[in-house]
Amino acid sequence: MGRYVIRRLLQMVPVFIGSTFLIFFMVYALGDPVAALFGDKAPDPATAARIREDLHLDEPLWKQYLLYMGAIFQGDFGTAFNGQPVTELMASAFPVTLRLTLVAIVIEIVVGITLGVVSGLKRGRPLDTGLLVLTLVVISVPTFVSGYLLQFLFGVKWGWVRPSVSSEARLDELILPGVVLALVSLAYVTRLSRTSIAENVRADYVRTAVAKGLPRHRVITRHLLRNSLIPVVTFIGADIGALMGGAIVTERIFNIHGVGYQLYQGILRNNAPTVVGFVTILVIVFLVANLLVDLLYAVLDPRIRYA
Amino acid sequence: MPENTSATVEESAVPVATAPGSAVKGMKKDKPERVASMWSDARRDLMHNWVFLVSAVLILALLVIAALPGLFTSGDPYAKGFCDLSNSVVPPSGAHWFGFDVQGCDIYTRTIYGTRNSIIVGVLTSVLTTLVGCVLGMVAGLRSGWLDVLVSRFTEIWFAIPTMLGGLLVLAMLGTGNVVTVSLIMAVLGWPQLFRIMRGAVITNKQNDYVMAARALGAGGWRIAMRHILPNALAPVIVVSTINLGVYISAEAAFSYLGIGVQSPNISWGLMISDGQDRFLSAPHMVLFPSLFLSVTVLAFIMLGEAVRDALDPKLR
Numbered sequence: 001m002g003r004y005v006i007r008r009l010l011q012m013v014p015v016f017i018g019s020t021f022l023i024f025f026m027v028y029a030l031g032d033p034v035a036a037l038f039g040d041k042a043p044d045p046a047t048a049a050r051i052r053e054d055l056h057l058d059e060p061l062w063k064q065y066l067l068y069m070g071a072i073f074q075g076d077f078g079t080a081f082n083g084q085p086v087t088e089l090m091a092s093a094f095p096v097t098l099r100l101t102l103v104a105i106v107i108e109i110v111v112g113i114t115l116g117v118v119s120g121l122k123r124g125r126p127l128d129t130g131l132l133v134l135t136l137v138v139i140s141v142p143t144f145v146s147g148y149l150l151q152f153l154f155g156v157k158w159g160w161v162r163p164s165v166s167s168e169a170r171l172d173e174l175i176l177p178g179v180v181l182a183l184v185s186l187a188y189v190t191r192l193s194r195t196s197i198a199e200n201v202r203a204d205y206v207r208t209a210v211a212k213g214l215p216r217h218r219v220i221t222r223h224l225l226r227n228s229l230i231p232v233v234t235f236i237g238a239d240i241g242a243l244m245g246g247a248i249v250t251e252r253i254f255n256i257h258g259v260g261y262q263l264y265q266g267i268l269r270n271n272a273p274t275v276v277g278f279v280t281i282l283v284i285v286f287l288v289a290n291l292l293v294d295l296l297y298a299v300l301d302p303r304i305r306y307a
Numbered sequence: 308m309p310e311n312t313s314a315t316v317e318e319s320a321v322p323v324a325t326a327p328g329s330a331v332k333g334m335k336k337d338k339p340e341r342v343a344s345m346w347s348d349a350r351r352d353l354m355h356n357w358v359f360l361v362s363a364v365l366i367l368a369l370l371v372i373a374a375l376p377g378l379f380t381s382g383d384p385y386a387k388g389f390c391d392l393s394n395s396v397v398p399p400s401g402a403h404w405f406g407f408d409v410q411g412c413d414i415y416t417r418t419i420y421g422t423r424n425s426i427i428v429g430v431l432t433s434v435l436t437t438l439v440g441c442v443l444g445m446v447a448g449l450r451s452g453w454l455d456v457l458v459s460r461f462t463e464i465w466f467a468i469p470t471m472l473g474g475l476l477v478l479a480m481l482g483t484g485n486v487v488t489v490s491l492i493m494a495v496l497g498w499p500q501l502f503r504i505m506r507g508a509v510i511t512n513k514q515n516d517y518v519m520a521a522r523a524l525g526a527g528g529w530r531i532a533m534r535h536i537l538p539n540a541l542a543p544v545i546v547v548s549t550i551n552l553g554v555y556i557s558a559e560a561a562f563s564y565l566g567i568g569v570q571s572p573n574i575s576w577g578l579m580i581s582d583g584q585d586r587f588l589s590a591p592h593m594v595l596f597p598s599l600f601l602s603v604t605v606l607a608f609i610m611l612g613e614a615v616r617d618a619l620d621p622k623l624r
Contacts, residue, residue: 018464023476030480136613140606142557144564145580145598148587156588245471249561263472264565267479275476283467 001298008294012287023279024065027272028057072280078273080266086277089262094281096169097258100250101243103171103178104185105236112186113232116193117225123198131194135187143246147180147253164255177254181246185239192235196228203227229300237293241286345542349618359614365607372419373426382416384574389413396590406592408583414593418600421574425604428490429556435494436501437548441541443498444505448513448540449532459506466499471558478567489559489568497551504547508540515539546616553608560601576601 052058056067071078077086119131138146154176155163165173200206201224209219248260255261259278266274297304353359372379382389394411397403405414447458473496478484512518513536521535560577562568569575576597583593 014460015463015467018461019467022464022468023473026473026477027480030477136606136609137602139609140553140557140602142560142564142577142598142601142605144561144577145594145602148584148594152587241469242471245469245475248471248475249565252565263475267475267567270480275479279468279472279476282469282472286469287467 001295005291005295008291012291016284016287019283020069020276020280021065023283024068024276025061027276028061028064068276072277077277080271080274086273089274090277090281093257093259093262093278096256097244097247097251097260099169099171100174100178100181100247100256100258101240103174104182104243105240107178108182108186108189108239109236111182112189113193113225113229115190116232117197117220119190119194120197120228121201121220123194123201128194131190135190138187139184143180143184143249144253146183147177147250150176150180151253167257169256169258174256177250177256180253181243181250184246185236185242188235188239189232193228193232196231197224200224200228226300230297233293233296233300237290240289244282244286345539345619349615352618353614356614356617358610359618362607362610362614365603366611369422369426369604369607373423376420376423380413380416380419382413384412384417384420385572389416396586396593398590399592405596406590408579408593409586414579414596417574417579418576418596421576421579421597422600422604424486424569424573424575425556425559425601427486428493428559429552429608431487431490432493432497432555433548433552435490436498436551437544439494439498440501440503441505441544444502444544445509445532445537445540447502448506448509449528449536451510455506458502462499462502465496466503468496470496471561474558474562475565475567478562484562484568484570485573486559486569489562490555493555493558497555500551501544501547504543505540508543509536512536512539542619546612546619548612549615550609550612553605553612556608557601557605 049058056064059067068078075087077090080086080089115131119128122128151163154160161176162173165177205227206219206224209223210216214223244259247258248264250256251258251260252264259282262274263278265271266278377383390410390412392411394407394413395409397407397411399406403413403415405418408414408417443458443462447455447462470493474489474492477492478489481488518531518535521531526535559568560575560580563575563577564581566581569578571578579597580594580601583590583597587594
């Protein structure tokens with residue numbers, strides 16, 4: 001196990017270097033960060049040249065990348081458009097988005113798997129068909145539509161929650177945005193666990209467990225569920241990347257000042273240090289999450305061994 | 308919604324068929340009785356599946372609208388004088404079913420003409436990701452060894468960038484988006500998903516008995532790959548590609564909604580929703596109708612993919 005983790009971490013190094021270089025390349029090769037600083041006005045050539053030199057923009061791209069990475073590992077992510085260090089933005093934004101994503105993942109797992117198990121055990125019955133149709137509809141409605149709809153219904157019409165989230169972004173305020181963020185993934189988790197349960201419920205080991213007189217809830221939770229969870233866990237690992245992208249839309253709807261908000265501001269203002277910094281961190285989060293998912297396999301299925 | 312561009316639908320139930328159909332096809336050619344190939348089974352199955360029939364009818368209708376929008380509306384949203392500011396935010400009426408937007412443009416005509424862009428984005432992106440993913444996946448799956456390691460590592464680098472996030476980045480840096488650039492960018496970021504599925508399916512199929520049988524009969528490497536492994540490995544890829552059609556249409560709408568996808572005067576449902584959203588409370592019709600078309604289109608493609616999955620997957624029969 002320990003050796004496997006180390007090997008995987010080492011494998012992550014080239015992936016990390018490659019993907020951060022790609023991001024760096026996209027931002028610096030496609031956009032012009034200096035022109036963006038001046039907005040619509042044409043920059044004064046001398047000033048522009050000085051900024052270029054300060055930001056090492058006159059160096060070849062690979063050297064810029066090395067300089068940038070060197071700075072990152074010393075905790076220097078550059079400065080945002082308003083002169084604030086990017087690390088400060090991160091310190092205020094990441095806890096908020098972390099809470100939002102956690103709320104979303106918990107909702108996704110608890111509600112999604114419960115619905116999936118119920119649906120899978122009742123395969124072919126009206127309840128199952130109804131849930132399947134419902135999940136399809138949920139998947140098809142874009143977040144920016146469902147988000148506005150739920151905000152309108154719960155926040156404006158019935159007044160159950162405040163339509164926009166305050167700057168502290170407390171957990172209870174994040175429940176509705178969390179639901180909106182989780183909605184599509186929730187539907188996928190339901191469908192995945194339903195398929196998996198429906199397949200495994202006919203397996204020999206379930207019949208054996210029932211035959212030896214185990215209570216029903218134990219058969220379901222200990223035997224059936226555990227064996228059916230691997231595809232769901234795989235999905236949730238990949239889904240963390242999707243949730244980070246989705247947070248941009250969700251945070252915009254509910255005016256949450258998290259990672260998605262900062263990233264969107266950085267992109268709108270063409271502020272390269274903010275964008276590259278935030279995306280770099282998100283890529284690391286994504287890579288680590290997928291490593292954790294791979295390790296979870298062994299917990300769920302002891303036949304999987306890591307050597 | 309668009310989050311799912313990177314959210315893979317790599318269900319365990321993705322069919323990796325083991326039916327030796329293609330291997331025996333040649334021998335049964337002269338006989339009139341039914342050829343029990345995976346694909347003919349699936350076709351028969353689909354014809355009795357109401358999910359497939361409903362989605363097929365919807366998609367057919369959408370394709371006709373996309374190809375010939377002029378059949379459904381007499382207006383031309385790109386013509387001068389199409390929008391009349393005196394009609395600004397007029398609600399739906401008998402003559403104008405979907406009402407007018409802020410600029411006084413007829414929403415029905417714009418929604419109809421927006422279909423084409425959405426369909427183009429979905430089809431183009433899905434075809435490109437499938438092509439790249441399949442070719443590389445075949446190569447990596449068939450040639451285990453250093454080539455597989457090389458291609459797989461290269462893919463991991465791309466896979467580490469979530470599609471929505473990367474797309475946002477590139478589109479914002481480019482500054483201008485249109486149907487083709489949005490599709491290309493999503494394709495560049497989205498192919499690793501199909502690569503993974505294809506490579507996995509090829510590796511599973513490679514070890515099957517019918518491949519060994521074909522080899523024993525003297526089939527060459529190229530023939531085994533194209534005639535035996537490819538048709539069987541293609542099943543899970545086709546399922547995911549079909550579902551992705553809907554996912555990419557939804558993603559384009561999200562990019563346009565954020566203001567970095569398709570730009571005005573080009574028409575995109577996402578852009579229309581974004582335009583109408585400020586007045587959602589007083590004039591919901593501006594958001595309602597494009598949202599409805601968008602959701603139904605995405606739903607149709609996802610339903611089609613699901614129906615194809617059910618037909619190709621022998622496990623749940």
